[in-house]
Amino acid sequence: MTSATPPRIYWLFGPPEAGRSQLAKALQTHLRARGCPATYLNGGELSAGLCRDLGSSEADQLEKVRRGAYLAESHAAGGNAVICSFLTPQHKHREMVRKILGDRVCMIYVRCTLKGCKTCPGKRQRASRSDEGTSFEVPAEADAVISAHSRAAITALLALCKITSSDTAASGSKGPGAKSSGHAADKKELSARESEVLGLLIKGLRHKEVAERLGISTTTVRTHIERACRKLSASSRTEAVARFAAMGQKLPKDDGKR
Known part of the structure; x- marks a missing residue:
């Protein structure tokens, strides 16, 4: 890698309509701008491809998370930072992710409040069901918690990278006459x-x-x-x-x- 930041896996999880994908893409852009190769994995896209043989049963949902974790591991082994956006609704799903990925994963809970979803009745209804715990178990084990609809959400997410401008300068130094990138x-x-x-x-x-x-x-x-x-x-x-x-x-x- 050209960046001073070692490969890491950022696993964004949260209830439906929490804004995980938008935040994940912002993080990918941030890392790439720093000269760090970054891969984005989305649970919905996985369902249409690698996991299209799976249904909505509890066992299939667990298997989907398992495949996603191993896919993230393979990308990280290739030197990429990996940003994952998966629902990961139950405690056992998160435990599996941690078991597979160990201390390389940063579990980020993207919280969706009813206030944040007030502009869309459909979002509000889904968020309500999730907050009540019928389809989403509120975590106690997350490494970080971000309120998706907070105006400072993206800034807070970027801060998790803990990369300073000096890191960019160091990673961008390729010797005399080298052209700058990014x-x-x-x-x-x-x-x-x-x-x-x-x-x-x-x-x-x-x-x-x-x-x-x-x-x-x-x-x-x-x-x-x-x-x-x-x-x-x-x-x-x-x-x-x-x-x-x-x-x-x-x-x-x-x-x-x-």
């Missing part, structure tokens, strides 16, 4: 205002709050985000924020205005 050049292309906007988004501010803080319109905020996405080769605001965070860019000072 998004170092992209960082220089961002304007001061674009950097300010992304920095405030990382801190959890909404578009309207960013506009008020900087004294610009929400339309202008969106324009800066669109430009930053193009410069960072990001397909979404979430990906742009993740790439920006991975750069180790200094965030704007908090003056207490929100």
Whole structure:
């Protein structure tokens, strides 16, 4: 690997509609921007491929988790960090993951609250069933807990990587004359205002709050985000924020205005 970070497996689990996949993809983007090869495994995609012979019985669900864990292990053995997004609803499922992967796995519980799902009746109903424990057993053994619908969720997830800008510099040094990789050049292309906007988004501010803080319109905020996405080769605001965070860019000072 070119990164100073050893291969590790991040296992994101939580109730349906908790936002696991979005967070997992943000983590993958962050690690790749650091020069760390990262593989993303999704339980839903596994069901359509490697596990298409399995049904919804309790035994089949356990077997699905087992296959996912061994698949993650094989990718990690190849030198990749692995980000997994699986429901993993019961304690015995998590115990199996830990038994197979040992101390290489970081179990991250992505919590979904009823408040976070209030915008969608279907999500609210599924979250309610999960919170009641009928289909999802709330864990006590997670290495970290993240509230999926918190504005600081992505920032908290990225912090779990524990990678600093000095790690990037060390991993990117390939001797005299070597060309830099990743998004170092992209960082220089961002304007001061674009950097300010992304920095405030990382801190959890909404578009309207960013506009008020900087004294610009929400339309202008969106324009800066669109430009930053193009410069960072990001397909979404979430990906742009993740790439920006991975750069180790200094965030704007908090003056207490929100």
